[in-house]
Amino acid sequence: MVPTSNYLMLSAMLFVIGVVGVLIKRNPIIIFMCVELMLNAANLTFVALGRHFGQVNGQMYVIFALAVAAAEVSVGLGIIIAIFRSKETINIDEVNLMKL
Amino acid sequence: MTPLTPETIFFYVLATISVVAAMLMVSSQNPVRSALFLVLTFLCVAVFYVTLNAQFIAAVQVIVYAGAIMVLFLFVIMLLNLGAPQPERNRGNAQRNTAIVLSLILIGMLFGFGTMYVLPPSAPDALALASKLGTVEGIGANLYDPGQPWLFPFEITSILLLIAVIGAIIMAKRKI
Numbered sequence: 001m002v003p004t005s006n007y008l009m010l011s012a013m014l015f016v017i018g019v020v021g022v023l024i025k026r027n028p029i030i031i032f033m034c035v036e037l038m039l040n041a042a043n044l045t046f047v048a049l050g051r052h053f054g055q056v057n058g059q060m061y062v063i064f065a066l067a068v069a070a071a072e073v074s075v076g077l078g079i080i081i082a083i084f085r086s087k088e089t090i091n092i093d094e095v096n097l098m099k100l
Numbered sequence: 101m102t103p104l105t106p107e108t109i110f111f112y113v114l115a116t117i118s119v120v121a122a123m124l125m126v127s128s129q130n131p132v133r134s135a136l137f138l139v140l141t142f143l144c145v146a147v148f149y150v151t152l153n154a155q156f157i158a159a160v161q162v163i164v165y166a167g168a169i170m171v172l173f174l175f176v177i178m179l180l181n182l183g184a185p186q187p188e189r190n191r192g193n194a195q196r197n198t199a200i201v202l203s204l205i206l207i208g209m210l211f212g213f214g215t216m217y218v219l220p221p222s223a224p225d226a227l228a229l230a231s232k233l234g235t236v237e238g239i240g241a242n243l244y245d246p247g248q249p250w251l252f253p254f255e256i257t258s259i260l261l262l263i264a265v266i267g268a269i270i271m272a273k274r275k276i
Contacts, residue, residue, distance in 0.1 A: 002111045002151065004219060010115045010148075012210040014122055014141070016203050021126040023199035029131055029177055033138050036169065037122055040145050047154045052222045056233040056242045060250050062157050063243070066164055067257045071264030073169050077176045078271030084180050085274070 007048035015041035028092055032076055039069050111151065118144035131177045135170055142166040154234035 014037060021034030043062045050058020084090050118141050125137035142165045149158035232238055243250050 002108050004222075005214070006108075006111060006115075007148065007152070008214060009211065010119070012207060012214070013119050014145075016207040016210070017119070017122040017126060019206065020199055020203045023203070024196045025126070027131060027182070029173060029182065030126075030134050033125065033134060033173060036165070037125070037138065037141065040142065040165070043157075044145055044148060047149055047152050047157060050233075051152045051154070051230045052219065054222065054225065054229040054233075056238055059154050059157050059234060059239060060242060062154075063160070063239070064253060064257060066160060067261060070164060070169060071260055073172060074264050074268040075271065077172060078268040080176060081180070081272045090180065090182075 004048050004052040008045060011041040011044040011048070014038075014044070026091055026093060028080055028090055028095075029077075031092075032073065032080075036069060036073070039065060107151075111148075114144050114147055118148075131182050132174065135173050135177065138173075139166050139170050142170070149234075152234075153231045156234055156236050156239045 018034040018038035018041065021037070022031050025031055025034065043065055046058040046061045046065075048058075050056065080090055083095055087095060089095070121137045121140040121144070125134045125141065128134045128137065142161060146158045146161040146166070149155075149161060233242075242248055243254060245251070
């Protein structure tokens, strides 16, 4: 049996890769993908700790996180399409409408 | 260090694949390639769910994440014609370097605190119990059990999805 700490280390690595992607990429679609990766890393932690303590509650949280992720993606991609329609670009350096 | 059984070797191989695919996802210049590498990472995570006795979550991961969400991403990438690599405006490497340094600090903190905090050993019957919990039967019995706190959040989730549908239509439609 693989110990739980290995799963936690793997999920920490995936989460940090997602953080790096959010910070350095300029394409909002790829930033969204990195957010999905971070959500997946958190889900992996939930399931690993749920198995560790013999509880099903960790998997319940994963189901709800999954529903929220699906809702977030649909609205976020709608926003990206709306921005692209009005500005003809989605580079986040040029979309600075709300910058003071 | 854990002893090398076939199970742990399988875990290490799959973990390497998923981490390398995630890194290629971040470093790739082509959005379509990034999306496909992310699908590979999601599939590896689904296999991890199977090894963690969460069969239902693994199936949902493949269907919802690797299926629906990634198809939506690819659809938008191709709709907006972003498949070709974009010419990146050179803005200096300051933000990139700062991000990498901060991430190294973050992962160091995660690993450091992780080794400082010793996980309490799992109960002897926890693993035998966990092998029954992840099936469709176990998940459903827990989700719809009035004695458990999950029924109300489940209903709220349906409202959340309805709001997301309406929001997506309002955002993307030219004229309502």
